[in-house]
Amino acid sequence: MNETDEDRADAWFHALSDRTRRDILRRVLAGEHSVSSLARSYDMSFAAVQKHVAVLERAGLLTKRRQGREALASGDVEAVRAVGAMLSELEGLWRGRISRMDELFARDQQQHDRPEPTPRRD
Amino acid sequence: MNETDEDRADAWFHALSDRTRRDILRRVLAGEHSVSSLARSYDMSFAAVQKHVAVLERAGLLTKRRQGREALASGDVEAVRAVGAMLSELEGLWRGRISRMDELFARDQQQHDRPEPTPRRD
DNA sequence: TCAATATACAACCGTTTGGTTGTACGTTGT
DNA sequence: ACAACGTACAACCAAACGGTTGTATATTGA
Numbered sequence: 001m002n003e004t005d006e007d008r009a010d011a012w013f014h015a016l017s018d019r020t021r022r023d024i025l026r027r028v029l030a031g032e033h034s035v036s037s038l039a040r041s042y043d044m045s046f047a048a049v050q051k052h053v054a055v056l057e058r059a060g061l062l063t064k065r066r067q068g069r070e071a072l073a074s075g076d077v078e079a080v081r082a083v084g085a086m087l088s089e090l091e092g093l094w095r096g097r098i099s100r101m102d103e104l105f106a107r108d109q110q111q112h113d114r115p116e117p118t119p120r121r122d
Numbered sequence: 123m124n125e126t127d128e129d130r131a132d133a134w135f136h137a138l139s140d141r142t143r144r145d146i147l148r149r150v151l152a153g154e155h156s157v158s159s160l161a162r163s164y165d166m167s168f169a170a171v172q173k174h175v176a177v178l179e180r181a182g183l184l185t186k187r188r189q190g191r192e193a194l195a196s197g198d199v200e201a202v203r204a205v206g207a208m209l210s211e212l213e214g215l216w217r218g219r220i221s222r223m224d225e226l227f228a229r230d231q232q233q234h235d236r237p238e239p240t241p242r243r244d
Numbered sequence: 245t246c247a248a249t250a251t252a253c254a255a256c257c258g259t260t261t262g263g264t265t266g267t268a269c270g271t272t273g274t
Numbered sequence: 275a276c277a278a279c280g281t282a283c284a285a286c287c288a289a290a291c292g293g294t295t296g297t298a299t300a301t302t303g304a
Binding site: 006009010013014016017018019022025026029030031075077080081083084087088090091093094096097100 | 128131132135136138139140141144147148151152153197199202203205206209210212213215216218219222
């Protein structure tokens with residue numbers, strides 16, 4: 001795991017740790033929305049929503065494009081997939097633990113002269 | 123999405139937003155570790171590491187069991203899977219957007235008397 | 245032209261976070 | 275018995291967070 005990867009992960013999970021930002025991300029994944037139209041959906045100031053959008057943008061979870069005076073935000077599904085991939089890696093570590101437990105179990109069975117150790121996977 | 127679910131998600135993503143906590147989670151997913159043995163791995167006080175473990179525990183990402191004077195921490199892979207499932211839901215919203223774009227495209231093609239609209243599925 | 249709209253950003257403020265040290269208490273090994 | 279170990283938690287502190295208001299600037303439509 002690279003240092004830069006950890007920085008990205010910090011930004012990803014921090015961005016996702018706020019429910020307003022998760023809700024914004026849902027909307028912009030489902031379709032493009034201007035910042036002001038997003039702001040109208042929440043009981044807080046425009047500036048607050050704009051900051052949330054900026055956090056998501058810095059984390060690479062959404063992108064903005066300018067159209068006239070509007071900034072249209074769009075969710076980046078590849079980034080969402082990358083976050084999911086990171087969690088899959090964590091799951092993989094757990095599977096590794098189970099495998100090592102299997103090995104120990106198998107070795108123990110051999111020591112006790114049981115010729116057919118029972119294999120376990122997942 | 124329930125209110126309690128959002129609270130859980132807040133706790134999950136906040137717990138994962140710190141690199142020390144992610145590293146702790148990796149270790150305890152791969153195998154049980156006492157809090158003090160974890161603490162020896164990081165350049166910070168025992169109390170700091172203990173607080174990180176407590177954050178992960180409150181988020182439901184790890185569990186502790188007492189064995190004598192030690193507290194053995196173990197990662198909860200089901201919780202990790204639940205976080206992954208939440209991200210899959212986000213991905214699903216994006217797929218929904220693409221589908222709606224397909225519909226619009228198909229309708230547009232019909233209007234232009236093109237008999238064979240090209241279907242796209244992720 | 246000019247008022248309304250959309251965005252950006254700075255300054256501020258109370259709360260939370262991530263770290264520290266210190267204290268207390270149960271467990272273990274000699 | 276008692277020193278060392280492992281854990282828990284309180285109190286404290288600087289920095290970051292999530293919100294606010296205010297100001298500046300560009301775009302649009304009547």
